[in-house]
Amino acid sequence: MRKNHNRYAYISGHLIDGIKDYCKNGFCDSLQQHGKEAVITLEDHTYEGRYRAASRVLNCDSSSDAIFCANNIMAFGAIDAIKTLGLSIPKDVSIVGMHDSIMASWGRYSLTTWQQPLDEMIDLTINTLLNNIEGKVKTFVSTLLCGTLVKRSSVRTLLET
Numbered sequence: 001m002r003k004n005h006n007r008y009a010y011i012s013g014h015l016i017d018g019i020k021d022y023c024k025n026g027f028c029d030s031l032q033q034h035g036k037e038a039v040i041t042l043e044d045h046t047y048e049g050r051y052r053a054a055s056r057v058l059n060c061d062s063s064s065d066a067i068f069c070a071n072n073i074m075a076f077g078a079i080d081a082i083k084t085l086g087l088s089i090p091k092d093v094s095i096v097g098m099h100d101s102i103m104a105s106w107g108r109y110s111l112t113t114w115q116q117p118l119d120e121m122i123d124l125t126i127n128t129l130l131n132n133i134e135g136k137v138k139t140f141v142s143t144l145l146c147g148t149l150v151k152r153s154s155v156r157t158l159l160e161t
Helices: 018-033 047-059 072-084 118-133
Strands: 008-013 038-043 066-069 094-098 112-115 148-150
Touching (some): 038 047, 047 072
Antiparallel strands (some): 112 148
């Protein structure tokens, strides 16, 4: 929000599971708290689908200058669409992915991404399952784990605005 972006977009696959809903809702809720809103674009779960989604978002009258993608593969398709349109990352469009991966650090992408605490998530899931099997869990428990923003060069800095 502090990077002087004005038009936000959220690119995801079709929202068929609760996790994607949580990501979308969290993103949109955070924007609303800052008096902003996002264009929501859904496509199929392929690199090509994300490429098409980013092209649509960037070719409309109020093209986005900041795009959040629900995973890194989506972000890679969006980055390639942005470059094909002759736009510069991050000067013209900032982009953030989700679920940090090795490819996100590659120079071609250098993608800023949100890294989830996968080891903690796996341990918590296994412990919950074992406790459930052993009859130790009687009620639903929700646990909030914090992730980490991995900053790379796909988001402009205040000095670049």
